[in-house]
């Protein structure tokens with residue numbers, strides 16, 4: 001999976017293995033004039049190669065936490081260390097740059113560009129990074145093959161099933177070689193069979209050494225992860 005000359009992602013990245021990749025210290029997030037406390041004193045450590053699920057009821061703070069982990073938003077208080085670097089209060093432009101390199105997002109609604117085919121969608125992060133077409137398209141093709149969509153490269157999103165669109169989104173999330181895959185309810189819009197396929201794909205990516213954080217309200221999906229945490233009214237607790 002995403003191997004160079006038969007070398008697995010785990011081996012390629014062995015120098016990082018087991019270190020704290022993501023460290024949250026006492027993170028709080030307060031929204032707006034109503035001062036909604038969406039996250040309260042959240043602390044978390046995620047190591048390279050971890051597969052962590054986070055479950056919680058609607059409104060418990062899952063998406064808020066994902067936005068902070070994914071550098072889409074900043075905490076109101078607390079510290080976020082990503083690969084040893086304090087990213088808690090990076091400026092928007094620096095945050096966006098780091099986000100493009102370090103984070104692979106998978107959303108419930110896929111968020112594919114409708115005018116691009118599967119191959120072009122998967123290659124998009126590489127285009128943003130200025131990788132030449134001659135390099136990015138072969139890589140995107142390999143990623144589509146990895147997610148089981150080699151035969152659908154020229155299809156547009158509207159010509160693909162929900163499960164297939166989510167696979168394209170996962171290929172896109174992997175394209176830039178992110179440090180962590182962040183998935184927010186990736187199976188919520190899919191039927192049971194397609195959900196199982198996507199979760200099996202995450203299992204495979206984890207076995208290959210990818211770091212995955214899966215946010216879901218589905219306990220069965222959460223149970224697939226090696227580590228499980230629950231968020232309740234903005235407070236995160238790990239289940240052992």
Ligand SMILES: Nc1ncnc2c1ncn2[C@@H]1O[C@H](COP(=O)(O)OP(=O)(O)OP(=O)(O)O)[C@@H](O)[C@H]1O
Pocket residue numbers: 031032036037038056057058059060061062063064065217
């Ligand atoms: N931009 C915002 N402004 C004000 N309040 C917000 C904002 N975003 C979220 N909230 C509030 O923060 C709390 C947590 O919301 P969040 O979207 O993180 O929940 P969630 O666990 O992802 O819910 P769901 O399962 O429904 O997606 C909620 O009370 C919500 O109303």
Ligand SMILES: [Mg+2]
Pocket residue numbers: 062063064
């Ligand atoms: Mg949410």
